[in-house]
Amino acid sequence: MKTPGFRGKVAAITGAGSGIGRALAEALSRQGCALALSDVDEAGLAATAASVSRDVEVTTRRVDVSNAQQVVQWADEVVRGHGRVNVVINNAGISYGATVRGGDDDDFRRVMDVDFWGVVNGTRAFLPHLERSGDGHVVNVSSVFGLIAFPGQSAYNAAKFAVRGFTEALRMELELTRSCVSATCVHPGGVKTNIAKATRVHSSLADLGVDTSRANETFERNFRTTAEQAAALMLRAVERNRRRVLVGADAQGLDLLQRLLPGAYQSVVVALGKRGASHA
Numbered sequence: 001m002k003t004p005g006f007r008g009k010v011a012a013i014t015g016a017g018s019g020i021g022r023a024l025a026e027a028l029s030r031q032g033c034a035l036a037l038s039d040v041d042e043a044g045l046a047a048t049a050a051s052v053s054r055d056v057e058v059t060t061r062r063v064d065v066s067n068a069q070q071v072v073q074w075a076d077e078v079v080r081g082h083g084r085v086n087v088v089i090n091n092a093g094i095s096y097g098a099t100v101r102g103g104d105d106d107d108f109r110r111v112m113d114v115d116f117w118g119v120v121n122g123t124r125a126f127l128p129h130l131e132r133s134g135d136g137h138v139v140n141v142s143s144v145f146g147l148i149a150f151p152g153q154s155a156y157n158a159a160k161f162a163v164r165g166f167t168e169a170l171r172m173e174l175e176l177t178r179s180c181v182s183a184t185c186v187h188p189g190g191v192k193t194n195i196a197k198a199t200r201v202h203s204s205l206a207d208l209g210v211d212t213s214r215a216n217e218t219f220e221r222n223f224r225t226t227a228e229q230a231a232a233l234m235l236r237a238v239e240r241n242r243r244r245v246l247v248g249a250d251a252q253g254l255d256l257l258q259r260l261l262p263g264a265y266q267s268v269v270v271a272l273g274k275r276g277a278s279h280a
């Protein structure tokens with residue numbers, strides 16, 4: 001963004017009814033930024049709207065990010081209601097644990113529809129409005145799993161790697177065309193939100209030595225960063241116009257592993273997986 005800080009600006013956030021999206025809304029409202037919030041979870045959305053600072057204008061709308069038409073309608077409504085929009089944070093996401101061999105087609109497609117197409121829809125619907133604001137930023141939430149692959153996460157990996165490629169290409173296009181809009185790709189490690197509980201776990205994960213009856217708890221146990229910490233890091237990265245932001249020490253460690261051993265990291269992950277399975 002050309003002018004520093006978020007005061008007096010308008011930010012649109014998808015998946016704002018929980019976790020990182022809610023923490024972003026709270027942090028931005030404290031900085032004097034007006035909010036356009038969306039989610040498929042209307043109760044979560046209402047709870048977020050109730051938790052943000054009263055000093056800023058807040059609008060909410062039920063939007064399924066996988067539905068391009070809904071996202072376009074929402075973007076138009078945001079500009080009509082708030083007068084402009086300066087930031088879009090394409091944050092909505094779901095996760096799915098399954099093997100490539102065993103997972104269900106519909107679940108694989110749903111992950112791509114929400115996690116990848118949701119980001120594409122949000123970017124394309126808001127971009128013309130961001131350009132008209134004269135001072136815009138696209139923030140796309142990938143994952144550390146957009147940098148490094150993990151067994152049992154193939155659908156999520158595919159979607160989050162795609163978000164990274166899409167956002168990096170977008171950023172370069174914006175620079176080449178001297179746009180007033182910029183873009184940042186976010187790669188969180190484990191963040192304590194609802195995502196681990198909400199993960200759909202397919203029985204095929206048992207083939208990888210995962211105890212599927214406890215998989216959701218096990219995922220959650222490894223998450224260290226709070227949503228508030230994640231939001232603060234993300235907003236600082238946007239203010240500094242970073243191309244990418246790694247959220248959490250785990251994301252930094254895994255990014256380093258992938259860069260030092262771009263192919264061989266897989267042997268490390270497999271060895272750790274085998275050790276984990278033999279201790280289970």
Ligand SMILES: NC(=O)c1ccc[n+]([C@@H]2O[C@H](COP(=O)([O-])OP(=O)(O)OC[C@H]3O[C@@H](n4cnc5c(N)ncnc54)[C@H](O)[C@@H]3O)[C@@H](O)[C@H]2O)c1
Pocket residue numbers: 014015016017018019020021038039040041044063064065066091092093094114141142143144187188189190191192193194195196198223
């Ligand atoms: N929490 C983590 O450990 C972690 C790690 C890496 C990346 N991420 C990413 O961060 C983002 C936010 O996740 P979170 O951890 O806050 O999870 P969360 O489950 O707490 O919040 C995700 C929100 O997205 C909403 N959502 C789901 N499908 C939607 C759809 N089709 N349309 C609109 N909204 C939808 C949910 O209702 C929910 O409110 C996601 O993109 C996720 O993949 C999270």
